Amino acid sequence: MTRSQRKARTTEAGQSEMALESLVGYNLKRAYVVLQSDYRSVMGDHGLSPRVFSALTFVVETPNLTQSDLARRLGIERSGLVAIVDELEGRGYLRRVAVPQDRRIQALSPTEAGVQAYEVALELVHDHENRVLHMLNTEEREQLVHLLKKIREKGE
Amino acid sequence: MTRSQRKARTTEAGQSEMALESLVGYNLKRAYVVLQSDYRSVMGDHGLSPRVFSALTFVVETPNLTQSDLARRLGIERSGLVAIVDELEGRGYLRRVAVPQDRRIQALSPTEAGVQAYEVALELVHDHENRVLHMLNTEEREQLVHLLKKIREKGE
DNA sequence: TATTGTTATACTCTATAACTATA
DNA sequence: TATAGTTATAGAGTATAACAATA
Numbered sequence: 001m002t003r004s005q006r007k008a009r010t011t012e013a014g015q016s017e018m019a020l021e022s023l024v025g026y027n028l029k030r031a032y033v034v035l036q037s038d039y040r041s042v043m044g045d046h047g048l049s050p051r052v053f054s055a056l057t058f059v060v061e062t063p064n065l066t067q068s069d070l071a072r073r074l075g076i077e078r079s080g081l082v083a084i085v086d087e088l089e090g091r092g093y094l095r096r097v098a099v100p101q102d103r104r105i106q107a108l109s110p111t112e113a114g115v116q117a118y119e120v121a122l123e124l125v126h127d128h129e130n131r132v133l134h135m136l137n138t139e140e141r142e143q144l145v146h147l148l149k150k151i152r153e154k155g156e
Numbered sequence: 157m158t159r160s161q162r163k164a165r166t167t168e169a170g171q172s173e174m175a176l177e178s179l180v181g182y183n184l185k186r187a188y189v190v191l192q193s194d195y196r197s198v199m200g201d202h203g204l205s206p207r208v209f210s211a212l213t214f215v216v217e218t219p220n221l222t223q224s225d226l227a228r229r230l231g232i233e234r235s236g237l238v239a240i241v242d243e244l245e246g247r248g249y250l251r252r253v254a255v256p257q258d259r260r261i262q263a264l265s266p267t268e269a270g271v272q273a274y275e276v277a278l279e280l281v282h283d284h285e286n287r288v289l290h291m292l293n294t295e296e297r298e299q300l301v302h303l304l305k306k307i308r309e310k311g312e
Numbered sequence: 313t314a315t316t317g318t319t320a321t322a323c324t325c326t327a328t329a330a331c332t333a334t335a
Numbered sequence: 336t337a338t339a340g341t342t343a344t345a346g347a348g349t350a351t352a353a354c355a356a357t358a
Contacts, residue, residue, distance in 0.1 A: 019278055020213045024285055024297060025191045025206065027304035032188045033231060034307055035181045050181065051325080057176045068339060075189060080326055082341060096340095104334045104339040122175055129180055135310045136303065141180060144303045147296055148183035151190055154291045207348080224316060236349055238318060252317095260316040260357045 038132040039125075048121050051076075055084045059094050060110045060118045070108065093117050191288055198284040204277055207232075211240050215250050216266045216274045226264065249273050 020026045039050060048056065051074065058070055071081040085108065088094045093114030096106040110118070133141060176182045195206060204212065207230065214226055227237040241264065244250045249270030252262040266274070289297060 018213060018217050020210060021305075022301060023281065024289060024301055024304075025195060025281070026210060027301050027308060028184070028188050028191060029206065030231070031304040031307040032184050034310075035184060039181060049324090050185065054176060054182060057174060061174050066339075075186065076325090077327060078340065079328080079342080083325095085340095102335070102339085106340070125179065125181070133180060133307065135306050140303055140306075143299065145178060145180055145183050147292065147300045147303075148180075148187040149177075150291050150296075151187040151289065152183060154190075205347085222316080232348090233350060234317065235319080235351080239348095241317095258316085258358070262317070 035129075035132055039128055042124055042128040042131070043121070047124070048117075052084055052087055053121055053125065055081075056088060056093060056110075056114065056118050056121070059088070059108045060115055065108045066105050067108065088114070091117070191285075194288040195281075195284055198280055198287070199277070203280070204273075208240055208243055209277055209281065211237075212244060212249060212266075212270065212274050212277070215244070215264045216271055221264045222261050223264065244270070247273070 036050070043049075043053075054074060055070060058073055059065055062069075067081050067085060068078055070085075071078045074081070085094070085096070089096060091113075092111055094111060095109050097109045099105040099107050136144065192206070199205075199209075210230060211226060214229055215221055218225075223237050223241060224234055226241075227234045230237070241250070241252070245252060247269075248267055250267060251265050253265045255261040255263050292300065
């Protein structure tokens, strides 16, 4: 394959296509932006941001989670997690609980309000995904998640 | 489907799976982060950032492109484009060319160095994608691009 | 009046480095 | 020495609002 052939591909309709169009990274970014902006419009201005929602999910579903654990699972630095935990605590969705065995640690314990907020938010997120992904059927969505997960697992 | 069934799915191995794991948005974000960080490590600190590379691609492949056109195609604001065009001009990869017919417009014209830098960068990006996506075969990559493009097209 | 390019400004997300209190 | 949580700080990336020049 020559350089020019690689650069200018041809679509089924016979139109020339930019090299960008066939790159995974470019399409991944653009699709990510589409989902992100629809997410914001569904969750609203005082709703949980994607990262705070993810954090709440881990807190609700993982007993005795520490902040370092959570940061590792979210793939961010411990320092960046502080603001996220502050927000969830400020909303009354979790408590920082002292651990007698190791006084450096503060376990993250969801409150009843936190569990309920999680349930409600999950419904909203499902609504959002159903709306923004209406052009993909169930099989295509599962295929997409499967492919994305493969990328994620090797990259960790 | 009840709320608890939707929340805690079961994998083939019989382990319970967090609701997060089946969300497209969550997996999209994580895969995006994996690609982004590999991109940086391949392109280096003084290499073109993803958005600058995308901008250069449009400039090289689209004759008589204006800044407003380019901003629209990249999906960002005109104001945000100024720094990108400044960088490309500073590297000597394009020129802002006055258009006699409409003196508000500055057409973006790639230089010879810009075209060459684009060719080199495209090779690097292909190397990067081949490396970071080694766990996907050609068919899977095309499938992924196809699915992502469907999301992008409806979201515009 | 509307549009192009531009500046100023602010906000979100994230990383690095350094601190404290524990271990 | 090493780790958990924290603070301060800085750098991308992006958006909004306002402006001058031009249409």
